[in-house]
Amino acid sequence: MNAEIKGWCPGALRPMAAHDGLVVRVRTPMSRLSSQQAKTIADLSTQYGNGLLDLSARGNLQMRGVSEDNHPLLIDALRELGLIDASIDIEARRNIVLPPFWQEGDTTEQIARELIKELSKQDGPAISGKFGFAIDCGPVPLIRTISADIRIEQSEAGLICRADGSDQGRLVTKENAAKAAIELAHWFIATGGVVKNRGRMAAHIKDHALPAHYLESPAQEASAPAPKPGQTKEGFLVGATFGQVTAETFASLAELAPIRITPWRMLMLEGCSTEPVLNEETGLITKGDDPRLQLVACTGAPACLQAHGDTRKLALSLCHDLPQGSILHISGCSKGCAQPKQPADFTLIAQDKNRYALIRNGTVFDAPAAENLTKDELTTTPQTHLVRA
Numbered sequence: 001m002n003a004e005i006k007g008w009c010p011g012a013l014r015p016m017a018a019h020d021g022l023v024v025r026v027r028t029p030m031s032r033l034s035s036q037q038a039k040t041i042a043d044l045s046t047q048y049g050n051g052l053l054d055l056s057a058r059g060n061l062q063m064r065g066v067s068e069d070n071h072p073l074l075i076d077a078l079r080e081l082g083l084i085d086a087s088i089d090i091e092a093r094r095n096i097v098l099p100p101f102w103q104e105g106d107t108t109e110q111i112a113r114e115l116i117k118e119l120s121k122q123d124g125p126a127i128s129g130k131f132g133f134a135i136d137c138g139p140v141p142l143i144r145t146i147s148a149d150i151r152i153e154q155s156e157a158g159l160i161c162r163a164d165g166s167d168q169g170r171l172v173t174k175e176n177a178a179k180a181a182i183e184l185a186h187w188f189i190a191t192g193g194v195v196k197n198r199g200r201m202a203a204h205i206k207d208h209a210l211p212a213h214y215l216e217s218p219a220q221e222a223s224a225p226a227p228k229p230g231q232t233k234e235g236f237l238v239g240a241t242f243g244q245v246t247a248e249t250f251a252s253l254a255e256l257a258p259i260r261i262t263p264w265r266m267l268m269l270e271g272c273s274t275e276p277v278l279n280e281e282t283g284l285i286t287k288g289d290d291p292r293l294q295l296v297a298c299t300g301a302p303a304c305l306q307a308h309g310d311t312r313k314l315a316l317s318l319c320h321d322l323p324q325g326s327i328l329h330i331s332g333c334s335k336g337c338a339q340p341k342q343p344a345d346f347t348l349i350a351q352d353k354n355r356y357a358l359i360r361n362g363t364v365f366d367a368p369a370a371e372n373l374t375k376d377e378l379t380t381t382p383q384t385h386l387v388r389a
């Protein structure tokens with residue numbers, strides 16, 4: 001069940017080859033698209049790609065199925081929308097995740113814009129494309145579970161900039177927070193954090209002591225859970241089943257409002273104060289108790305060439321049988337692309353077209369509790385298998 005693991009994240013200028021063509025990841029500044037930008041992206045996805053858009057786990061948008069020939073044309077069109085960086089290096093390091101609830105002029109917006117400016121300088125820190133920054137300045141941290149290496153968040157004593165993996169940070173102000181984050185990124189590089197274009201902060205600080213001034217104030221212990229689809233005061237949150245929407249659906253959402261891309265595989269319709277009327281076939285989720293929110297599944301067979309079996313169809317057929325609040329992750333192979341690190345209550349890994357290994361309360365890398373479970377066994381007696389450990 002071995003799979004090929006690539007050590008970098010795709011961007012727009014450096015896309016990744018997949019079974020269905022190039023994956024072009026657009027790092028939307030501030031995770032926001034105006035209605036016009038979003039409509040144009042939908043058109044471009046149909047014109048140059050296969051009309052499918054993925055929402056990434058860090059709040060980016062991926063266009064799929066782009067051919068090598070179409071890639072330069074797509075980049076030109078995205079550049080006209082203001083969504084392309086000046087170089088591959090800048091694109092790779094401008095990896096910023098933020099909750100979608102920021103308002104113009106607030107602390108999150110101010111720091112994020114400053115950080116974008118710093119990371120866009122030609123001499124910005126040479127971190128890898130997986131290394132990222134989380135700007136999470138609400139009263140309680142909201143994106144702690146989202147992958148990032150340097151976090152700016154509120155502590156009891158005020159705003160701090162901290163290394164991921166450390167429970168202490170440096171006290172900063174909204175004026176100097178971005179610079180402190182850049183300084184910490186340079187420390188990471190100077191102390192050997194980047195090896196062969198890889199390296200993450202939490203692993204690095206296990207054997208490299210942080211500078212003392214990044215250990216001056218404790219981080220908050222509390223953090224808030226991810227929100228659910230529904231109304232918020234900043235807009236309406238709409239979930240996307242398996243984090244994917246069609247270009248047509250994306251265009252219809254863009255008609256309603258500007259779109260903010262969240263790190264929870266949801267889209268926020270900015271300023272929208274009523275529940276949008278959506279066709280069931282769009283796969284969009286507007287209710288917080290929808291059982292499809294309990295599902296995580298990669299593309300699987302037949303679309304992914306590395307997949308040993310189907311993922312999404314099986315997941316949909318099991319979602320009504322899951323214990324309340326549990327998460328089911330189905331992976332087409334042992335790579336676990338859809339959720340490599342975070343444990344799920346149940347993880348099924350396709351072993352072949354009809355058989356699955358089951359891991360309880362773990363990830364694809366943990367030992368299975370059962371193997372060779374057939375689709376039939378899983379769907380006819382789910383209560384025997386999908387029982388919490």
Ligand code: SF4
Pocket residue numbers: 003298299300301304305306307308331332333334335336337338
């Ligand atoms: S985890 Fe899924 S998407 Fe990733 S390589 Fe395996 S089958 Fe393909």
